[in-house]
Amino acid sequence: MAGLALLACAGAAAQTPAPNARQGRFDALFDQAMQRYQLPGLAVGVVQDGQVVYTRTAGELEAGKGRAIDADTLFKIASNSKAMTTGLLARLVDQGKLSWDDPVRKYLPDFRMHDPWVTEQIQVRDLLIHNSGLGLGAGDLMLWPEPNHFTRADIIAGLAHLKPTHSFRAHYAYDNLLYVVAGEVAAKAGGKPYEQLIREEVFGPLGMHRCQVGAWSRDGVGNVAQPHMQQAGRNVVVREDGAQIPDSPSMAAGGIRCSLRDMLTWIGIWLDTDTARIWISPAQRNAVWALQTPMPISQRMRDWDGTHLYGYGYGWRISDVDGQWKVAHTGTLMGMYSSLVLLPDQRTGFIILINGEGEGARTTLGQALTKFYTAPGRAELDVDHYAALLAAAAAPATPRKQTAPAPRRIAATPKAMAPWLGVYRDAWFGEVRICPKGKGVHFRASKSPRLQGPVMQVGERLLVDWTDPSVDAEPWLSFSGGAQGQVGLKLAHVDPGADFSYDYADLDFVRTGHCPAR
Structure with a gap:
């Protein structure tokens, strides 16, 4: 099917700012983030009321090389890949090829968890919602740092040796390995390798033509941002891609790369209910966005957003911000940061892509963009405002005591x-x-x-x-x-x-x- 276009809604959202004011505000926030955090590259796009209303890019694919980032530059979206994996699974549910409640061993008979009872009881849905009983990030050393020599088979076999830290389905603890398993479940149910299914069921139907999954040629595809870290005050490329990008085992959990243009298409599909009916059914869209596992609400979320509800769906985090429904996720890999935020009731959302050490920039810029829609008119809620709050929170409450110097x-x-x-x-x-x-x-x-x-x-x-x-x-x-x-x-x-x-x-x-x- 041809790429699905974003559809404009007839009525504008309440208190929608004038286009010129909106453009100026977003440019100011973009500049604040770029300058304060000295980013090597930044790409931002906003969809409002179902239409793309803002895109801007700055910086370079590789610092100092002079090749500019644009709307087609590929970034690692890291854990924002998870929602693409769950979108693929939702398609397979619609096609009658699997059920969310199917036992994992229906598709992967050799799958084992440390506890034999959990092995038998764990369902497809449990792979997606961080309730397995494993500790935070258990087994991630089989995924990162990349590249490494672990395979998907190694990861599935290794799960049997990872001891739980709490009871199955007791509470939330973020994991990545079970998304690798989910990708293999999709492959078995769909009858094709995970990367082929993602191309055929996600990228192709939605017109996300630049997104890459599996193995591909860096130079053949071209325009690929490289990760950076700061060394001696400079942005330096780290973990630079070779000529051939491998099909890493982390693909279903955090290995997909996409451009700003692709991610705006992805946002538009989720915000447009009519278009979503073409790609996945309303029932599966609702299932993916249903809160499955409660997550702890931090004091910062209470103070900044007045959050009362927070939890994980199928590849998405669900919360309320200033009384409005928010569906979002972040992505983090060495030298690459992403953030995707949706405000479904306003049919509004945005994407942030960074190819440097961007945790602070992602947090403050994402917060300021969100507040533009959930707390309109609060001009003081900008990047600098939230950066000051982060700095104050990081400062010690009392002066540090003099301690003996650490041993050399x-x-x-x-x-x-x-x-x-x-x-x-x-x-x-x-x-x-x-x-x-x-x-x-x-x-x-x-x-x-x-x-x-x-x-x-x-x-x-x-x-x-x-x-x-x-x-x-x-x-x-x-x-x-x-x-x-x-x-x-x-x-x-x-x-x-x-x-x-x-x-x-x-x-x-x-x-x-x-x-x-x-």
């Missing part, structure tokens, strides 16, 4: 670490080696090449200083056993606030052999 880092030596050297194995993550290298000791993960670096001694503790600067969560190493007994290894975050996808707490290594002879 020194390279661990093979002699000092002799009792702990060797090859270790974890049931789901696989093999790591802690072995001599030169005059020091090196940690290397077999299936995750970016997880390698020298072991450092800090006082009486040991940590790994990852060689790749984009791997930004260092782990403490804690050994047990020894002498003639079995040697074990646990990892823990040096920074308690590190990204949860570095799920070191889920690892339980046992030494299985000696280091290879040098």
Whole structure:
């Protein structure tokens, strides 16, 4: 079918600002975000009352290279991919090929969770709503940092070894692995690989012609934004794409790339009920947006938005903001941030795409754009206003006490670490080696090449200083056993606030052999 166009609604929303005032306001917010956070690139688009009313891009695909970002530039949308996976599943439900309540093992007979009862009871819907009993981000080290050598089969097999932290369906804890499983369920039910189904059931019917899934050629497709991080005050490309983009196992959870133009089409489909009837039925649209798992409401949400209700649907977060219904999601990968917000009762929404360290920019710009519609006339609620609130919240309530300086880092030596050297194995993550290298000791993960670096001694503790600067969560190493007994290894975050996808707490290594002879 040809690409579906956004349809204009006959009546304008109440208190709709004049176009010139709206344009000026959005430009001001865009400029504030770009300048305050020194972003390498930014793309923003707004749909109001069913029509695209604003698009703007700035910055470069790669900082310093001079190739400008435009409306067709591809960005990693990260976890905004999840709604595309659930949209695909909704299509398959409409086609009678699966049911939300089907057991997962109906499609994947070898699927196992750690608890045999959960294995039998978990349904397709449970894969989508973060209620599995797994801890926050459990098993994410099989997905990130990319690229790595884990496969979808590895991930499905690894789930049997991830111990739950709470009861099945007890409460919310965000996970990614079960979306990988959901993609494989879709493939079995649809009779084709996940990436082919996404192209045929989502991108093709909706006219999202630039979106990419599975393996593809960077140069053949062209116009691809690269992720950046800030180093010494400069935006530097990290984890740059090779000539061939691989079909990574994270695809259904967070691996799709799309352009600003594509994402505006995606927004328009969800806001336009007539068009949505063509693509998925009203019943499935309602199912996808129904609150399934309650989520905790932060004090910030209460203070900023007056939120009373917050929860997860099928690939979407559902809440109320200033008394209005909000359906939204964010996406986060190293050096790439996205935010998609819908206000369905106003048939309004927006998309933010960033190719740099953009968490603060995403939060403040997204909040200011939302308030333009939910709290009209509040000109003070801009990017700078919310940035000041974030800074105040991050500041310590009382002056920090003088503390002794932290012990300096020194390279661990093979002699000092002799009792702990060797090859270790974890049931789901696989093999790591802690072995001599030169005059020091090196940690290397077999299936995750970016997880390698020298072991450092800090006082009486040991940590790994990852060689790749984009791997930004260092782990403490804690050994047990020894002498003639079995040697074990646990990892823990040096920074308690590190990204949860570095799920070191889920690892339980046992030494299985000696280091290879040098």
